[in-house]
Amino acid sequence: MNNDVFTFLVGGKAGEGVKKAGSVASHIFSSMGRHVFQMDDYMSLIRGGHNFSVISTAHRWISSHYMKANLVVNFDKRSCETHVNDIAENGIMIFNSDEQELENGIGIPLTSEAEKYPMKNLMFGVGAVAILAATIGFEKEEMNQIIKDEYPRGIENNIEFASTIYDIVYPDCGNKFFLEKGDRERPIITGNEAISLGAIAGGLDVYYGYPMTPASTILHTLAREAENFGLAVVHAESEIAVINMAIGSAFTGARAMVGTSGGGFALMTEGLSLAGITEAPVLIILSQRPGPATGVPTYTEQADLAFALSAGHGDFLRIVASPTTVREAYYLTAEMLDLVWKFQTPGILLTEKHLSESSMTVEIDLEKSKWAEPKMYKDGNYKRYQDKDDGISPMLFPPSKKIIKWNSYEHDELGITTEDAKKISFMHDKRNKKLETLIDYLKEQQIVKIIRGENNSNIFTYGSTYMSVLEALRCGSLNPTTVAPIYLNPLPIWELKEFKNQDNIVIEQSSTGQFTKLLKEKAGLNVRNTIKKYDGRPFDPLELSMKIKEVLE
Amino acid sequence: MEDLKTGAEITWCPGCGNFGIFTAIRNAIPILEEKGIKRENVVITAGIGCHAKIFDYLNLSGIYGLHGRNCSNSEGIKIANPDLKVINFSGDANGLAEGLTHTMFAAKRNQDITFILHNNSVYALTTGQFSPLAEKGWKGPSTPRGSYEEPFNPMSLMIEAGATFVARSFAGDIKHLTDIMVQGVEHEGFSFIEVLQPAVPYHKWAEYRERVEYLEKEPETYFEAIKAAKEKHKFTIGVFYRTTRPVYHKELYDDHNPVTQKISREIRLDKIRKFLSDK
Numbered sequence: 017m018n019n020d021v022f023t024f025l026v027g028g029k030a031g032e033g034v035k036k037a038g039s040v041a042s043h044i045f046s047s048m049g050r051h052v053f054q055m056d057d058y059m060s061l062i063r064g065g066h067n068f069s070v071i072s073t074a075h076r077w078i079s080s081h082y083m084k085a086n087l088v089v090n091f092d093k094r095s096c097e098t099h100v101n102d103i104a105e106n107g108i109m110i111f112n113s114d115e116q117e118l119e120n121g122i123g124i125p126l127t128s129e130a131e132k133y134p135m136k137n138l139m140f141g142v143g144a145v146a147i148l149a150a151t152i153g154f155e156k157e158e159m160n161q162i163i164k165d166e167y168p169r170g171i172e173n174n175i176e177f178a179s180t181i182y183d184i185v186y187p188d189c190g191n192k193f194f195l196e197k198g199d200r201e202r203p204i205i206t207g208n209e210a211i212s213l214g215a216i217a218g219g220l221d222v223y224y225g226y227p228m229t230p231a232s233t234i235l236h237t238l239a240r241e242a243e244n245f246g247l248a249v250v251h252a253e254s255e256i257a258v259i260n261m262a263i264g265s266a267f268t269g270a271r272a273m274v275g276t277s278g279g280g281f282a283l284m285t286e287g288l289s290l291a292g293i294t295e296a297p298v299l300i301i302l303s304q305r306p307g308p309a310t311g312v313p314t315y316t317e318q319a320d321l322a323f324a325l326s327a328g329h330g331d332f333l334r335i336v337a338s339p340t341t342v343r344e345a346y347y348l349t350a351e352m353l354d355l356v357w358k359f360q361t362p363g364i365l366l367t368e369k370h371l372s373e374s375s376m377t378v379e380i381d382l383e384k385s386k387w388a389e390p391k392m393y394k395d396g397n398y399k400r401y402q403d404k405d406d407g408i409s410p411m412l413f414p415p416s417k418k419i420i421k422w423n424s425y426e427h428d429e430l431g432i433t434t435e436d437a438k439k440i441s442f443m444h445d446k447r448n449k450k451l452e453t454l455i456d457y458l459k460e461q462q463i464v465k466i467i468r469g470e471n472n473s474n475i476f477t478y479g480s481t482y483m484s485v486l487e488a489l490r491c492g493s494l495n496p497t498t499v500a501p502i503y504l505n506p507l508p509i510w511e512l513k514e515f516k517n518q519d520n521i522v523i524e525q526s527s528t529g530q531f532t533k534l535l536k537e538k539a540g541l542n543v544r545n546t547i548k549k550y551d552g553r554p555f556d557p558l559e560l561s562m563k564i565k566e567v568l569e
Numbered sequence: 570m571e572d573l574k575t576g577a578e579i580t581w582c583p584g585c586g587n588f589g590i591f592t593a594i595r596n597a598i599p600i601l602e603e604k605g606i607k608r609e610n611v612v613i614t615a616g617i618g619c620h621a622k623i624f625d626y627l628n629l630s631g632i633y634g635l636h637g638r639n640c641s642n643s644e645g646i647k648i649a650n651p652d653l654k655v656i657n658f659s660g661d662a663n664g665l666a667e668g669l670t671h672t673m674f675a676a677k678r679n680q681d682i683t684f685i686l687h688n689n690s691v692y693a694l695t696t697g698q699f700s701p702l703a704e705k706g707w708k709g710p711s712t713p714r715g716s717y718e719e720p721f722n723p724m725s726l727m728i729e730a731g732a733t734f735v736a737r738s739f740a741g742d743i744k745h746l747t748d749i750m751v752q753g754v755e756h757e758g759f760s761f762i763e764v765l766q767p768a769v770p771y772h773k774w775a776e777y778r779e780r781v782e783y784l785e786k787e788p789e790t791y792f793e794a795i796k797a798a799k800e801k802h803k804f805t806i807g808v809f810y811r812t813t814r815p816v817y818h819k820e821l822y823d824d825h826n827p828v829t830q831k832i833s834r835e836i837r838l839d840k841i842r843k844f845l846s847d848k
Contacts, residue, residue, distance in 0.1 A: 198679065221831060263645060265646065
């Protein structure tokens with residue numbers, strides 16, 4: 017069914033270089049001109065446990081990994097036990113024969129061969145790359161070059177070790193898989209890299225964060241690139257500090273962004289409300305993991321949707337949008353940065369571990385990204401909260417001879433505290449006008465992804481689940497219409513109207529069906545069935561396609 | 570001087586120590602201007618409490634933040650545009666209860682901001698509860714039998730946290746307070762100024778005036794400073810500690826300024842192209 021896809025799975029303990037081996041494999045495939053999707057599954061620990069990476073590659077755009085792998089490499093016993101059912105038909109499993117003997121599969125004495133080298137714990141990853149190289153018919157010279165580039169510490173030992181493993185594997189399954197070359201090499205990036213780059217492209221000046229999986233790698237990426245792009249990137253003492261620092265920076269005109277996951281976002285909500293009343297443009301990246309509370313730190317879920325839509329006390333506009341692909345995460349982050357500045361209100365880019373930390377080949381037209389520009393004050397009296405028909409007061413930043421006051425209390429147009437009944441309702445009305453202005457603006461943009469199909473049923477989904485759905489439809493040869501709203505607040509009901517009374521199925525990763533509820537309540541959508549997954553794992557396209565088939569029939 | 574007032578109705582109690590702080594800051598700004606600091610480069614932040622009303626009265630730009638969080642606003646302002654001089658007003662509950670972590674970390678980082686702590690040792694605006702600097706035994710509506718906690722020692726706390734200018738002054742000595750404020754703003758690094766500030770429904774000016782003493786000699790070393798902070802009674806005013814240490818924004822990006830030296834879109838896109846070609 018998915019003959020066009022080749023999948024490589026590598027598993028072992030944390031600290032054995034599993035993820036690194038996975039990304040080397042991804043680069044091998046992309047350098048062949050193929051499309052790649054890599055999903056890393058790891059536990060919240062530093063050593064031990066069980067980690068694995070799955071990389072699926074195809075000759076065409078691919079938007080999910082597949083759990084049935086053609087080549088499975090297990091470093092340890094636990095990995096063999098975990099992935100015993102993850103071997104595709106005609107697939108092979110290669111295991112560490114120093115850990116156990118198995119009837120099915122090919123045993124390699126990985127541990128005893130690695131022990132010959134000083135950095136034995138780091139050799140397993142090199143071994144996995146050698147196994148992959150042999151099975152997909154790479155010459156040794158090609159393999160050696162890859163090892164040299166990717167494992168520069170102790171090159172000679174690494175090459176010698178790789179060569180040994182290659183020779184052991186080759187007689188049994190050398191050149192077993194034929195991977196056709198593609199048209200051109202594409203960059204591979206994670207969702208969090210796409211978000212970071214999109215923010216920079218959109219004009220980011222400062223980023224604040226407090227480490228929290230799965231958002232931390234935005235902080236890491238931007239900290240690494242800070243000097244290169246002239247950014248200030250700060251790891252602050254708490255998410256409370258983070259959001260308030262961002263608001264302080266926005267006051268100076270700096271394009272500010274923060275990133276976190278559910279727990280950190282909960283701490284930010286007081287500041288989110290401050291951004292609402294001060295009309296501070298701040299972009300928050302909320303990358304979800306399973307909750308409640310600490311939940312499951314390194315896995316994926318979509319259960320913070322309802323929270324994101326209503327977070328923060330009081331009436332104010334929160335723009336919420338969720339990217340459906342890694343590529344779109346780039347454009348949408350720049351666009352959201354622009355929107356929060358255009359509309360002077362906080363925005364939340366809602367995503368998930370599955371998008372944040374998975375990586376895929378992308379083609380990005382950099383010039384297409386938005387550049388965040390606010391409406392600026394020109395002349396006359398300056399009033400920070402001047403009433404305008406569209407609700408948007410022109411901005412001015414210090415240093416200026418004019419007085420610019422941002423105020424957390426309800427205030428008059430000058431930003432001075434007020435408790436006057438008329439002024440209170442006046443200022444509410446002024447801020448509320450921004451929603452209508454925003455809707456008018458969004459009506460001109462493409463903010464819902466609709467792929468017209470042939471079935472009488474429609475599938476609704478959003479966020480990274482969109483990628484799983486597209487891959488499931490492809491591998492199951494299914495052809496319903498798919499609808500994925502990118503904006504969740506305001507929800508583009510004007511685009512969803514036509515589907516209202518049709519046969520609709522929702523696919524999401526929330527145990528209570530938060531997205532389903534939103535569609536029913538806000539768009540009045542008739543929803544016949546919801547396919548849910550809430551075990552922390554993203555959907556597998558094969559499994560999902562069977563579920564969709566059942567529901568469609 | 571008058572032009573530093575917004576004209577908003579002042580609602581501090583008559584005789585409140587906050588008037589002294591308001592006068593001193595309006596004295597300090599012109600002096601700072603004479604020293605070359607432009608008025609438009611001075612921005613203020615306030616938290617929530619009686620101290621914070623100064624935001625509405627003082628005709629300077631800034632942020633009237635959340636209770637306990639304005640120190641983070643101040644840091645965010647300084648980090649984004651280090652050309653700005655940030656004066657951060659705070660009450661003792663705003664800065665040492667709800668906002669304690671932020672105050673400590675701003676000192677730890679040696680953020681180049683001036684933190685003015687209005688110490689009235691009480692939650693005045695919320696009707697007289699005990700505060701982080703209230704004497705043990707303070708009887709307020711939340712502690713009818715008297716509070717059970719010892720107050721912080723703000724001087725030793727801030728020296729320990731990493732502040733590089735630590736001083737105490739008194740709202741009843743405008744000259745001293747003005748002078749300390751000027752020194753604090755001029756100091757490059759985290760300046761912490763505690764201001765003894767009676768809240769008239771709860772305190773008597775006479776009690777302050779009787780007890781206020783001047784620190785006879787500015788300590789010269791860290792250990793002398795700690796010793797003075799620990800040994801002198803809490804109505805001792807003067808500079809307890811002054812030192813130099815690299816400021817946070819310079820550690821972060823040297824002489825760069827993220828706002829005024831922003832890298833253009835074209836250069837950014839070129840660099841992103843390069844980033845992607847390496848992936």
